[in-house]
Each structure stands twice: as C-alpha cells, then as structure tokens.
Amino acid sequence: MEKFALGTALKNVRKTTPLVHCITNYVTVNDCANALLACGGSPIMSDEPLDVADIQTICGGLVFNIGTLNAQTIEGMKVAGAIATKVGHPIVLDPVGAGASKLRTETAGMLLDNYDVKVIRGNMSEMKALAGAAAATRGVDANPDDAVTDDNLAESAAFAKALAEKTGAVIAITGAIDIVADANTAYTIRNGVPIMGKITGTGCMLSCITAAYAVANPDMLLEAVVAAVAGMGVAGEIAATRMQPVDGNASLRTYIIDALFNMNARALEAVARIEEV
C-alpha cells in the first residue's frame, strides 16, 4: 500500500466530517462519540426502532456494535440496516463478544446475512465465532490461544481473506498484530501498545472511526480501513509516551482520544508500520 493513501484517507475524513449513526453498547458509547469527534467525524447515537430510520437517512454510515445488545436495539439495527443497505451507506459491524453468547453470535450472523456490511472489526476470537469455527471467546477479550503471532501470520491472513471472501466485507482483526484484508489482499499493522488492552473501548472506538473513514473514502475502502486501524495504533503509541509513573489506564484513555484529535497525515504516515502479508 502506498503510504500516502493513509494520509489521504485521514484528510478526507477531516474534510467531509462524516456523520456516523452508531447503534452501540452503553459501556463505551461516550468514548465512541468523543473518538468520532476527535478523528474528524460527527456522531449520532440512536437505537429506538421508531427513531433510527430518520437518523440513518441523514447520516453517511452506520455502526452495529453488539455489546450490551437487547431486544430493542436489535430491532433498531434491523430498521437502520435496511435503510443503510438500500441507500448504500457503509455499515461497520463490531461483533463484541460473538462466541461468548448464543444471542451475540446469532445476532452478528443475522446482521451479516441481511445487511450490506462493508467492514467487520473485531478480535480473532470474535472473528472465528463469526466464521463458524469453534472459538472459545473469553468474554469480550480475545482468547490468548487465538492471538495473531509471527508464527501463525500466513494462516491468520488466509483466514482473514477467506472471511472477507465469504462475507463480502473488509476484515479488520485487531490485537498485538492487526490484520486488515479483503478477499485478495491482507496487510499487517504493527502499531499500538499492550497497555491499550487495559482500557475498555479501544475496539469500539476504532469501529466507529472506521465507519467515518469508510464514509469519507468510498473509492478506497481497504486503504481507509488500514488507515483507521493504523491510526488507532499510532494514537496508542503517542498516548503511551505521555504516561507518567502515577498515570494508569484512565489517563491512557484520555491520552488516546487526545492523540486521535491531534493526529495528522504526516504523523500517521511516518509512524504506521504496514506490510502486505
């Protein structure tokens, strides 16, 4: 991938301020909203079935995040998903905890089957659950056995490409090594710091940001997803440099969103570590 695609993708977000409709969990929703604002997008949250059609209509994209889903939000996802699919707004699916409960796994599958999901962003355990593999998800975190490592990189990339082929979506599997793939091409992204796993919401935030990138970059979706994923990793690295000995995960959360806010094309391109697998 040409490095300059990353900066272009970022600039397109800042230039167009994509309005992203998020149907997301109530745990990290505030961070999602502030992360969207930080990256240059604009958030609207709405999950009531009677509200989502109008809201989705005025937005550019849609996020399905299945953390803390309930009967009402599932209905809201259906109504909003139908509209987004019909008018061609990109949909990002974040299958939080897929594999951890039947409801989550089935809802993720239902959303994939019925709506035109353009990007799926999750950890490897969730992705395996989506793929129908016997994943042993550890709650909302990836099972350590599922970690992408240098040893299983080729296999993991092949899995991502196959899932992209099967679902028609760009696949973003995040972890110590991130993989972003469509059916033909897979990239690794080696940014970020381990302490990011000690705050809730980095995945959720990234999914929302990814939607903003997808809306703003319709002609370069794969590159846009890579840019969003790399951007979150770079933000984590910048945040880590601000950590003082007394700081902990709460400060890190603040610093990451701050870093997203201050990110620019040059910094992103300079620090991103991306390779085709």
Place this chain on the structure above:
Amino acid sequence: MEKFALGTALKNVRKTTPLVHCITNYVTVNDCANALLACGGSPIMSDEPLDVADIQTICGGLVFNIGTLNAQTIEGMKVAGAIATKVGHPIVLDPVGAGASKLRTETAGMLLDNYDVKVIRGNMSEMKALAGAAAATRGVDANPDDAVTDDNLAESAAFAKALAEKTGAVIAITGAIDIVADANTAYTIRNGVPIMGKITGTGCMLSCITAAYAVANPDMLLEAVVAAVAGMGVAGEIAATRMQPVDGNASLRTYIIDALFNMNARALEAVARIEEV
C-alpha cells in the same frame, strides 16, 4: 442584568445542593452527573416508568433530554413530567436532535404541550424545529446556516422572545453566541471557545446544570439561566487555557468539568460577557 445576580445564582446552587432528576441519553449521562456535582447540585438518573414517580417526588427539578430516547424513556418522561408539573418542580427540556427525526420533534412537542417546561436549552436548529420552522438539523449539531451571528442578532433575539412567549419557557439558544430570553427580554452571552464543539455533551451538561440553577433560584429564573449558560462558557474558556499541545478533546472535557467544579461567584461575574439585545 446586574452582574451580581450571576454570583448570587451560583451561590444559591452551592448553598442548597439541588437534587436534579435527569431522564437523559446514555451517551453523555456520566458527564451530566459529574457536571451536576461539579456545579454544586446532586444528580439522580431514572427513566423506568415504575421508578420515576418516587424519584421525582424527592427531587427538586427534572431534565428531559431526548437524545437516545426510546419507548420506555418517553413513558418515564410522562410520569415524571406529570408529577413535576403538579408539584411545581422546574423542568428543563433539551431537545437533542429535534428536527433530525420525527420521533424527536414530536416527543419534544408532546413534552412542551403537556408539562410545565420552564426552560428549553438547545441549539438554533433544534429551536427552529420546536418552533415549527423548516429546520435542516444536521444530526445533533446545529446547521451552520442557523448560527447566531452579529448580522442576525436582532432577528435571533426576536425569535427567542417569540418562542418564550409561545412556550412560556425561558429559552436558551447556545452556539458561538448564546441567547437567553423570556418573552420580554433577551440577553447575549459571548463566552466559550469553538473547541467546545469538539466534545460531546457540553449541551447536555449545561441543560442539567441549568436545572440545578432553576431549582435553586425560583425567584430569578431568567438570571439563573443566564448564569448557568455563562458559567459553562466561562468554564470552557478556563479549560482552554489549560490545553497543552498534546491535549485534545478528551482533556478538554476533563478541564471543563474541573472548571465548573472550581467556579466561584467572583470569577463568573468577572469573565461573563452579557448584554441585553
């Protein structure tokens, strides 16, 4: 307006610790609670129809915030609104996203028609939607075309007074220039900084704080609303002075609530820029 009214309004909040019942969206609810505590009030959140009557009864005021409303919270608003109206607790309406969806616009109208709303706090697009004008709300942000500027100040103030006349509520239209008006008098408040638009929740927080000010200042409601609005702007200015180059919107959010916490009557009166239009 006499400047000392601002300080008196603030002191009355700190002296009486008004208990404010918030039926509000799940995006910014934590910031609303901490902002209420910061300003000297005390928050309770409850939206379950079976819970809100008891909760509203022990509180001094009520906030209706229609972001992320759903069928259940609308019912909760009705039950709580009936009690607040009956016993004379001030109600503040925050019409988040009115104009962006039929459900939001109609719910805001229903609340205005049936309950004794004392203050409406929103952006100009939302206010136009409430007034029945053809507003083109951009999601939960104001349409730039609706911005209050020096060029349309007289017209905007007249609109606010007319809406106050029509609804019987004090109107607080916030933006780069804020307008607070009752049917007879309109003030502009020129505090705050543009970067406040880059965090979610400043409007929601302000609506909750306004309720605390309304509860604590029953005999000077217009002044109390001006004080609350000016206080949020001043807090934004103070917060902006703390911003370091690495800081972004997440730090700003923290600094704003901190500034609300440390606000005192003297600082508020010294920095507030208020003029009758």
Place this chain on the structure above:
Amino acid sequence: MEKFALGTALKNVRKTTPLVHCITNYVTVNDCANALLACGGSPIMSDEPLDVADIQTICGGLVFNIGTLNAQTIEGMKVAGAIATKVGHPIVLDPVGAGASKLRTETAGMLLDNYDVKVIRGNMSEMKALAGAAAATRGVDANPDDAVTDDNLAESAAFAKALAEKTGAVIAITGAIDIVADANTAYTIRNGVPIMGKITGTGCMLSCITAAYAVANPDMLLEAVVAAVAGMGVAGEIAATRMQPVDGNASLRTYIIDALFNMNARALEAVARIEEV
C-alpha cells in the same frame, strides 16, 4: 485482621483476572469497566434476559447494581442470579437508591430473597432501607443523619453484623468511616477523602471491584471485601495528592482509576487503616 491478607487478596485478583458480569446502571458503567480492568479483573456488561445466561456461565462473579434499573434489567438480573446461585458464583449487590423509590427497595429485597448474594455494598441509608428501617434516603447519597461517626460506631457495627446475620452476606457500608462486617466480626476502614463524594461512581466502581476480589478469594471473603474497600479509599488518598488547584472532580475521577491501576500489595498494606470494632 492480618495486614498481609490485604496484599494477598489483591495479588489473587491480579493473578487470576476474574471475569465479572455486571448488570449495572448506565451512568457509571464505563468507570466500572475501567476500574475492573485497573484492579486486575475483566468486565463484561450484559443485561438482556436472552444474553445473560450464557454470559454469566463464562464469568466468575456477578454484580447487581440497581441504579437506573428497568423492567428488562430486572429480568436480566433474575436469569443471571439464578445461574450464579446455582453454580456458586459470588454475587455482589449494590442497592443504589434503595429507600428512594419503592421499585428500588423492593427489587433489592427480591434479589436478596431469591439469589445467593455474598456481599452487599452501599451507603448507610441504603443499608437501613434494606434492613426495613425507616430510612430517609437522599436520592443516591446517604442521608447525613445516617453517617457513621465515632459516636455511633458501636451501634453501626452492631447494625452491620445483624444485617450480615440476617442476609448471610458480608456487609460493606461505605462513607467517611467504612464498616465491613460478617455476622461475627466488624472492621472499620478509615481511608479515603471527602472529595470522593463529589464524583459519581466511586460506590459503583467499588462494588464491581469487590466482586473481582470475591471471585479471586473464595476462602477469605471477609478479608477480600476489606481489601477492596480499603483499596478504594487508598486510591482516593493517592488521587488527592495529585490534585492541582485547577483540578476538580473530573481529574479526581481519572486519578482514582489510575491509582487503582498502580496499586500494589505493599502500598495497600502500608496505607490501609483497619481496626476491628
């Protein structure tokens, strides 16, 4: 209590990363998740009746927090509570606002009657409401008349022991002076700082952390609860030392979670002020 029990309890949490299923209010849920991560646990939030059985099954413990409860979350509590009781996962009840509404008081009672609650963590007003006394809860804060002081310490400890006897749960009554008791033994914990009352969520966070401690320390439950309560107080004290004049309650919140993140056995044991009553 041997001081080293505190450090052991903390180390057991860090060693085992207990997965805690929280059915909790949407006001402080993000802080609860980050506080659980900070202390060494891992959070999952889920309240949908169709989701909670699977989620509770893969977790080690359960938190019932009745702030912002609604008809759906009550059903979710029942389903999850039945499983936790059956398989022996420790349940922590946080009776937020018990005494402030009939629904909250009755729901807390229903949960106590039907599920094997191992720990109850609340303020004295909430605890009195649970005990059936005529408590005058001031919303979600304790009534000042209910404060535990040196003057009523023996009486308060006796109340805590009696409630422990009646409910079969370890009782943690938090305030300026905390009391932790089972039917036979009561301890006071004199840590923390008054400004902690100016942020929302310290109680909710503590209840979630307590669940992590209970899961990780099945053979020393009383000591584990004391360690969790003392740890939150110590975190508050550490956080207070970081406060600059411009800082307020928002910064304090960040500093408290940071302090939980950086807490170690030695610091906890050195600073905790625990006495048997």
